[in-house]
Amino acid sequence: MPKVVVGVSGSLGSLAALHRAAAEARTRKAELCAVLAWQLPGGGLGGRSSCADPAPAQWRAAAAERLREVLDTAFGAGTPAGVTVAGWTVRATAGAALVDTARDPEDLLVVGAGSHGPLLRLVRPSVARYCLAHAACPVLTVPPSPLVAAYDAAHRRNAWRRPLDLRELGRCAGPPPHGRTGRTDVAKEA
Template structure:
C-alpha cells in the first residue's frame, strides 16, 4: 500500500516538510509515515550508563518522546483526517528514510535547508543522499523565506547590535 514518508527532526525545516507531507497524504488519501532517525552517542550495543541501563534503550526512548512532541506540535491535540504513524529508526536520517520508503509508489518528503560551503564540507546533505538513493519519487521542501529573517535577527541579537525600526516597515 503506498504511503507518504517524511523525515522529522523538530527543526523549522522539518516542520515545513511535515506539513507539506500531510497535505500530500490528504490529497492522495494514503497513510503518512513520520520517521525520526536516531543514533546512540559513542557506544555500540553493549554501552551502558552508570546505572546499568543500556544507552541504546535510553536513546530509543528519547527519540520516541521527541517524535510524539513533534507530531503533537504539528497536528495539535486532535487527530488528522488521515492515518498517521510514527516510526523511530536507528541510523542516519538519509539511510533510514530510504529504507522506509522502499516501494516505488511511495512519496518521500524531505526538507532542503540552506547549505553554505562550510556546512557542506562538515556535514553532508541528507536531501542529496535521499535524492541519489531513493527508489520512489522525492519531494524536497525549500526553507521558508521567514527562516532567513529569523537567522539574521538571531545573529544580530547574538552580536548585540541595535534594531533599526525602519527595517520592520
C-alpha cells in the same frame, strides 16, 4: 498501500515538510509515516557503551518522546483530517532511515531542503541530497520558508552582540542601588 514518508526532527524546516507531507498523503489517500532518525552519542554499533548498557533503550525512549512532541506541535492533540499517521523512530542516520523506509516505488519521500553553506555541508551532509541520490521513489523537497531565513539572519545578528543588561535600558532587573525603588504608588480615591 502507498505511503508518504517524511523526516522529522522538530526544526522549522521539518515541520514545514511534515505539513506538506500530510497534504500529499491526503491527496494520494496514502498513509503518512513520520520518521525520526536517532543515533547513540559517539556513533558506532554500541556507541561508547557496551551492548548490555541500558543507554540504548533510554535513547530509543527519548527519540519516541521527541517524535510525539513534534507530532503534537505540528498537528495539536489530534491528527490531520483524512490522514492516517504512523510515527516511527529508526536508529540510523537520517538519510539512510528515510530511504530504507520509503523503498516502494509508489511511495513518496518528503524532506525539508534547508540551506547549508559549503562549510556546514562538510560537517553535516544534506539529508535531502542523500535522499535524492539514493531513494527508489520520488522525492519531494520542501524549501525553507522565507520567514525561517529572516529568523536565522536575526539570530546570527544577535549572536554576535553582548548580552543585554536591562539596567542599561532604565529597567531594573534586580534591586536598585541605594535602596530606591523607582516605583511610584498612586492611590485612587473612591
